[in-house]
Amino acid sequence: MGILLSSIIRASGALDRRAFAWDTRYPGQAQKDFLLRLLEKNKNTRYGERYAFSSIASEKDFRDNVPVVDYSDIEPYIEQIKTGSRNVLTGEPVLMFNMTSGTTARPKYIPLTRQGQKRTGRLMRQWLSHALADHPSLLGKSFLSITGAAVEGRCGCGIPFGSASGMINSTLPLTLRSSFAIPAAVAEIADYDSRYYVMARFAFAKSISFIATPNPLTLVKLAETAIGRQEEIIRTVHNGWLSDSFQSTQSCINAGIPAELCSSIKPDRARAAFLERMLGNTGRLLPIDCWPDLTLIGCWLGGSIGFHTESLAKYYGTVPLRDIGYMASEGCITLPLEDAAPAGILALRNNYYEFIPETQLDSTHPETLTACELETGSCYKLLLTNENGLYRYDINDIVKVEGFYHETPVISFLRKSGNILSIAGEKLHLNHCLSAIYRLQEVFSVDIHQFRIVPDLTNLRYEFFLDIRSEVPGESMHNALITALDAALCENNIEYDSRRRSKRLNSPCIHVMDSSWEDDVLKGHATFGQRDAQYKWLQFSAEKINADFKHIKQTIQQMVITC
Secondary structure, three states: OHHHHHHHHHHHHHHHHHHHHHHHHOHHHHHHHHHHHHHHHOOOOHHHHHOOHHHOOOHHHHHHHOOOEOHHHHHHHHHHHHOOOOOOOOOOOEEEEEEEOOOOOOOEEEEEEHHHHHHHHHHHHHHHHHHHHHOOOOOOOEEEEOOOOOOOEEOOOOOEEEOHHHHHHHOOOHHHHOOEOOOHHHHHOOOHHHHHHHHHHHHOOOOEEEEEOOOHHHHHHHHHHHHHOHHHHHHHHHHOOOOOOOOOHHHHHHOOOOHHHHHOOOOOHHHHHHHHHHHHHHOOOOHHHHOOOOOEEEOOOOOHHHHHHHHHHHHHOOOOEEOOOOEEOOEEOEEOOOOOOOOEEEOOOOOEEEEEEHHHOOOOOOOOEOHHHOOOOOEEEEEEEOOOOOOOEEEEEEEEEEEEEOOEEEEEEEEEOOOEEOOOOOOEEHHHHHHHHHHHHHHHOOOEEEEEEEEEOOOOEEEEEEEEOOOOOOHHHHHHHHHHHHHHHHHHOHHHHHHHHOOOOOOOEEEEEOOOHHHHHHHHHHHOOOOOOOOOOOOEOOOOOHHHHHOEOHHHHHHHHHO
């Protein structure tokens, strides 16, 4: 099956690969063609008539006629579509909405058309095709894919809404989806702990050769769940149960678990015996031992989320990592071609792109550049126009140009626009703090699993909440951590250094958190309907959060208070 599946993936991606490579030599023409065809197709929509799409004959016309917008600007149009109106943003009917939690508790509904879905599917097949060329045994065993549910509900007019990652999974070839270790119905389990246990139960019952999920923290949590319930997993694999508590279909239904998950399981004594041996060897049920054929992990490597990829080695070993591509609910943007690199080639036929130089973000009328006008090493804010009804849409992301593939930019996601804190005008970026955290890990050999930074305006200092999974530092080391952290921030940000030397800022403070902190935060957001896999952890928070203080380790509280 693995050989056949690999052949199908290579064949299905071959034509798209050639077309993609051709476009990268002529990105200006590819982008212009994409834009003008898109506008022609949608010129008779309400949005197209309002902004005179029919009169647009060039990229300059497009910039002159159509405004830059964010979600609040197009939300009235989205609401019209949700109530059943057609021909609003796109001539093509809306297939579904990618529902995203965004940065607030109120969800956003990003439209998706059939054509938009097809373009995403083609890009994903190309990703797999390139990955197979570099890792021929990629699909030799089962495929572990962890996403949200493709369909989570329906609007009043019947249009479904769900997660972007679940939708992307649905675009993959049926032959590939049949090799998934975790059934799609697992994403429907509402309870956070139950869902992760069931994922681990299904995953460890299989031999895995390839893993793909956007957030590396999902894989850390999966491994930790398996270790915490390792004996139960082995026992249930042997007996053909879902868990000790869910041994029948009715017990699954009573607990809010889809009945099909329980009824589909069969005893596998050989696999249970293998897992038992692995547990006996190390005392922990680790992915690195249970999945010896694991060839590649696909996940995000860039931005603040890339910080957590270092935690994967502890559970998954030195398996190669490849970025799955810069993607969002609004669209898929890049195609990475190399392992261990957060950058990818701009996908020229998935979106029309405009770039605002980072140096002009405070300008009333900033310049917008095309993909052909970018410079290596420079950072830009990104605007998207695509098949799904987004026109000059500001996704609030800052990207960096890492280089060029032929004539096409290779970009990486850097940070969300606005990821800046400032107490005394120092404009502390999240990247400054990430670099400082990396320095602490390197110098002190501490395993910082998660962190959050809060400005303390009263005491003129930054408070760092750190989830340290290695030995908790004693008083002398705690003070050394603070000194090193302060020095790293001074080195990374000259304005911070200036304000520390002038005593306009005081030394930072470190709180060490217990291991349940992150889980409780994620559960709290899930209570309000946000997906834990999609929730973007707040590394920066403008104010103190009760959940943070609840989880401060009592053993060093006195040191924290006096630091």
